């Protein structure tokens with residue numbers, strides 16, 4: 001792929017983000033997502049991954065956060081001062097972490113509510129058909145209250161809700177968190193399919209680096225509000241530091257224990 005600007009659906013140019021006007025969390029972050037591509041954003045807890053996604057989707061405003069420097073371009077247009085609703089209409093949707101569904105609504109009602117910004121009448125039906133095509137489990141459960149389905153099915157529901165907004169770019173915040181390995185596998189297969197077949201670009205935030213590097217061909221590593229490394233996933237997988245500090249997952253996807261994390265913090269000097 002050439003490197004001309006038109007090849008990127010999203011360009012984050014050296015942004016700085018502050019909460020409450022004083023808490024500086026992102027200290028110059030640049031990330032590019034190719035059109036139709038999947039890019040992973042890795043990093044430990046508290047690095048600033050969710051903040052990055054909220055800066056893109058406009059959800060920062062709800063938390064008294066602001067992009068105070070740099071710019072974000074979506075399909076060539078500046079979006080860093082836009083309201084979240086407008087950004088969704090342009091085709092960006094964020095799947096926030098923690099798979100928050102409306103528990104008192106059925107699965108199908110959850111999907112329909114998400115459609116209101118982008119789809120009316122017949123288009124809602126088309127959206128539902130598409131979601132049920134990719135998530136047959138949701139079709140089976142469509143009349144069940146979302147509070148009563150499994151964690152995996154709730155994660156599918158929030159991804160389905162994102163699809164109802166007819167997105168060009170989905171921002172996924174830790175979709176694997178707390179799910180059983182088999183379900184993680186199922187969800188990531190569907191995410192890959194959506195990318196290939198519906199041509200939806202993805203920016204994927206994950207703490208499970210092994211998983212993310214398998215799904216995304218390119219990844220960025222974030223530490224303490226800065227990008228400290230970016231490369232093809234192939235190269236990152238072979239990088240000793242990445243192996244040590246980010247691929248320290250057991251077969252079951254559990255994180256390294258606290259002692260190892262502390263060890264990692266001490267050894268972090270390699271990054272500076």
Ligand SMILES: Nc1ncnc2c1ncn2[C@@H]1O[C@H](COP(=O)(O)OP(=O)(O)O)[C@@H](O)[C@H]1O
Pocket residue numbers: 019020023025043044045046047048049050051052063065
């Ligand atoms: N609404 C907020 N107000 C103030 N500080 C926040 C807020 N949200 C996140 N932070 C801080 O910003 C830093 C990055 O958080 P976050 O983006 O959630 O990291 P990650 O998603 O990588 O775990 C953390 O130190 C966190 O405490």
Ligand SMILES: [Mg+2]
Pocket residue numbers: 049050051097173
């Ligand atoms: Mg987060």
